[in-house]
Amino acid sequence: MLMSWDERYQQQDTPWDKGAPAPPLLDLLRDQSAYFGQGEILVPGCGRGHDARAIAKAIPQAEVVGLDISATAIQEAKALDFDKTCQFRKADFLAMPAEESSEVSAIFEHTCFCAIDPAERGVYAEACAGLLPSGGHWVTIIFLTPREEDDPTIGPPFQSSVDEIHRLFGERFTLVYSETPKSAFKGRQGKELVMVWRRK
Numbered sequence: 610m611l612m613s614w615d616e617r618y619q620q621q622d623t624p625w626d627k628g629a630p631a632p633p634l635l636d637l638l639r640d641q642s643a644y645f646g647q648g649e650i651l652v653p654g655c656g657r658g659h660d661a662r663a664i665a666k667a668i669p670q671a672e673v674v675g676l677d678i679s680a681t682a683i684q685e686a687k688a689l690d691f692d693k694t695c696q697f698r699k700a701d702f703l704a705m706p707a708e709e710s711s712e713v714s715a716i717f718e719h720t721c722f723c724a725i726d727p728a729e730r731g732v733y734a735e736a737c738a739g740l741l742p743s744g745g746h747w748v749t750i751i752f753l754t755p756r757e758e759d760d761p762t763i764g765p766p767f768q769s770s771v772d773e774i775h776r777l778f779g780e781r782f783t784l785v786y787s788e789t790p791k792s793a794f795k796g797r798q799g800k801e802l803v804m805v806w807r808r809k
Contacts, residue, residue, distance in 0.1 A: 648671060662694055672712075673694065716741060719750045
């Protein structure tokens with residue numbers, strides 16, 4: 610039987626957590642921070658909150674909300690947020706009410722999408738479309754080929770593709786930015802793509 614996400618955090622079995630914000634995110638915040646806006650920024654699957662805190666530090670006027678299904682991850686994220694820059698909530702992003710909020714300016718995605726069963730990814734896209742108002746942005750560092758070639762058991766549970774992203778988001782969003790990141794964690798070089806989609 611597979612362990613739950615909370616059990617993984619309880620046992621410190623979290624190889625996806627590098628203990629720091631994603632390098633492509635730091636580049637985005639330096640060069641393209643306008644895509645995040647200055648309203649509420651949601652970070653689904655925030656884990657221990659490294660990315661959420663980086664966003665809050667770069668955009669102090671924004672309200673950054675980290676969401677995770679694991680209570681342990683949320684507890685640890687709060688403990689690491691020494692300056693209390695973010696809100697962290699235990700929540701299932703796939704089950705959040707799809708009600709557009711004029712206060713949400715962006716949703717930042719890093720390691721949540723690749724952990725979702727492809728059969729449920731349509732629900733994820735629905736949640737993003739339902740929570741973002743027109744003009745809001747889905748900002749993502751998407752894993753395209755996350756598996757390790759020499760050991761396919763290492764890496765996120767599921768693969769992703771550009772075609773899948775276009776299929777799920779193309780009807781209600783417009784792609785406004787796409788770039789292979791110039792920096793990445795060791796082992797992730799060439800396996801990620803930075804994309805920004807604007808809600809129509």
